[in-house]
Amino acid sequence: MTGENVKTAVVGGGPAGCAAAYYLRKHGHDVVLFETQDHVGGRTSQLEREGFSFGSGALFLMGGIYPRTHALLEELGHDGELVPWDARTQVLDDDGQRYRAKFDQVVSFLGMPVLSWRDKLRIAVGVARTFLSPGPQSCFDGAELAKWDTGDLESWSRRVLGDRGTRYITEPYMGFLYAVPLGWLSPALFHAVIKQFHKLSLSVPPGGAGQISRWIVDATPGLELHLSTAVEKVATGPAGGYRLQAGGTTHEVDAVVMAPEPGVAADLLEGIAPDHSVRTLRECPYSDYAHVQVGYKVNPWPKFAASVALPATTPRAWGACVLQSHRHPGSVPPGGEGVGVYFYTPPLADMTDDEIVEEALAAITEVYGPAPRPDVIELFHYPRGLSIATPGHYARMDVLHGQMPEGMYLAGDYFAHAGIEAAILSGERAALNAVAGAPR
Ligand SMILES: Cc1cc2nc3c(=O)[nH]c(=O)nc-3n(C[C@H](O)[C@H](O)[C@H](O)COP(=O)(O)OP(=O)(O)OC[C@H]3O[C@@H](n4cnc5c(N)ncnc54)[C@H](O)[C@@H]3O)c2cc1C
Structure with a gap:
């Protein structure tokens, strides 16, 4: 044919x-x-509302670990239009301490002062060994990943990066990307990401x-x-x-x-x-998935330095807060700001939609500080949001x-x-x- x-x-x-x-x-x-x-x-x-452009789902592309997407956009003449996102990150500890990192630079997580020299050495050796040993060459080719799919991510991460590497790197990372406990996931993706961490960079099309x-x-x-x-x-x-x-x-x-x-x-x-x-x-298997997008016509925190806040462990119901004007400037009206609050899957089973929204507003206050009630609030709640590997x-x-x-x-x-x-x-x-x- x-x-x-x-x-x-x-x-x-x-x-x-x-x-x-x-x-x-x-x-x-x-x-x-x-x-x-x-x-x-x-x-x-995208969902357009009152001058805001809310992402109903996907937020960003991931540079060199998205080769087929970039090849296609290049062929269409649009790859050069992508807007880089620096993804300055704050990792929030259970005691309220905040540590700076960059989501697209896995190695930057090693700079967090909460990690001792011993932790850093352990993690660095784990990353180096993973990088140098055989493993999946593609982060998104299921046939390739299947060859490296043994055990679960939690056990793999504890073995390779140690308990504190798992708590301060793997959990915030994968909590944001997949919103389910590490024990539910195959290790193959994270293994592949570590092998290609030098290719990782984040970008967003100008229209989302x-x-x-x-x-x-x-x-x-x-x-x-x-x-x-x-x-x-x-x-x-x-x-x-x-x-x-x-x-x-x-x-x-x-x-x-x-x-x-x-x-x-x-x-x-x-x-x-x-x-x-x-x-x-x-x-x-699919996860229940929810995120709340809110819009402020006047930015309550024009000087806030980070773009993403990620909890180090999961006592909170949410796994990421993202400032939209930093990620995708065209998504907010001039002088305005938007925030996306992305939830973990397990707590959603016991939350009503109203509770999800109120929890999102509380998360925003915790991360960025006080603000008036947003001008626009949109809840995206998918009973089948993300497939779980x-x-x-x-x-x-x-x-x-x-x-x-x-x-x-x-x-x-x-x-x-x-x-x-x-x-x-x-x-x-x-x-x-x-x-x-x-x-x-
Ligand atoms: C909250 C969230 C955040 C995400 N963040 C990111 C991110 O930052 N980066 C990233 O790369 N990915 C991200 N993703 C994942 C990304 O959105 C998906 O991987 C991608 O959309 C999958 O594309 P798809 O075409 O396989 O499926 P879908 O996007 O689900 O498309 C399937 C389409 O089929 C249509 N359809 C269903 N039934 C029928 C029918 N009977 N007849 C005709 N049409 C039908 C649906 O309406 C839909 O448009 C995120 C997803 C969510 C939910």
């Missing part, structure tokens, strides 16, 4: 689906993309993370884009290929890239893919590619763990496999 007149449907217009559509069009497929919402971007979308998907579809001429159109059913076609029902219309296509979250993919693949594959997709996750997901019937390709960030790079890499691979007619 190559070249002209092959028609491929893409289900889902997040970064994975948009990247798939781009590469399919580039290789000559006719492409129809269906997206439930009235815009592309999925969990990277949601701009990436818009850039991609704008650079995909001939794409048949159906917004506000959920795919309701997929069936095999009478003469091969697939028949999709979406928005009251039936579409016949030769191939499908399935790029919604795995629970939706499971529903749509019922009766098409093997039962055990559908079950694996449905059981892909539990031990064994990468291999469990990777085998699914080979179990799909002919002409059906899966994409989505859950093949690695949440992240725009994982989504774009998976979309690119699904498209290239569809072009080659390969089974995966």
Whole structure:
């Protein structure tokens, strides 16, 4: 199946689906993309409110550990527009002490005075050994990570960085990125990050993370884009290929890239893919995830020095506070400020939405000092926010590619763990496999 007149449907217009559509069009497929919402971007979308641009999900790109994302943005002529984020960080200790670091410079965490020389030596040796020994070369390639997925992150970190390295480096880091206890996670990602820490830098598109998907579809001429159109059913076609029902219309296509979250993919693949594959997709673990974005028309703390505050351990319900004007200047009106408060998953189970908002406001006062009630408050609460890369996750997901019937390709960030790079890499691979007619 190559070249002209092959028609491929893409289900889902997040970064994975948009990247798939781009590469399919580039290789000559006719492409129809269906997206439930009235815009592309999925969990990277922006919400515009009263002069503020709130991120509904993703905050930043991570430089050299996001190679496929940067390669795509380079190809589209937008990589040079990314705005660097310096991510000056304060790590908050349980006793209220604050230590300075830079989120994109793992080594800067060694400068925290709470770490003794003995701690620093232990951590430095652990980092150096990890850096020099074999390990995953990619942070977002599930097949690669699967080879290094042994044990759990908590045990791995305590062994490699020691208890205090775990408390002051691994917990704040991963608390911000994945918001679940370290024991729930595979060590493979953190292992890969340490091996590539010198490539890490943070940046944001000028219009926020949601701009990436818009850039991609704008650079995909001939794409048949159906917004506000959920795919309701997929069936095999009478003469091969697939028949999709979406928005009251039936579409016949030769191939499908399935790029919604795995629970939706499971529903749509019922009766098409093997039962055990559908079950694996449905059981892909997801975390409850919430964050609160608030906006002040007048900045209450114009001189605050850090951009990110991270608790060292988890007695607090939240895992990060982010000043939005530092990260993404265009996200606040002139003279204003925004804050995002990102919550840990376990406490959310016992919190009402009102309690989450009040806890966020208390966190803001604790971190930045007193402020009037914000002019705008927006709660983003996803019952299925981020896929969790539990031990064994990468291999469990990777085998699914080979179990799909002919002409059906899966994409989505859950093949690695949440992240725009994982989504774009998976979309690119699904498209290239569809072009080659390969089974995966
Ligand atoms: C709070 C939060 C913070 C994050 N921070 C970062 C970050 O800083 N950096 C980073 O790299 N990543 C971050 N992420 C993760 C990032 O947002 C995801 O990795 C990325 O959005 C995954 O892309 P995707 O295309 O796989 O899935 P999604 O973005 O979820 O897109 C799936 C799309 O499918 C659509 N869809 C669903 N069902 C159907 C259907 N039946 N028919 C048609 N369309 C359908 C959905 O509407 C959605 O648009 C964050 C996520 C969250 C929630």
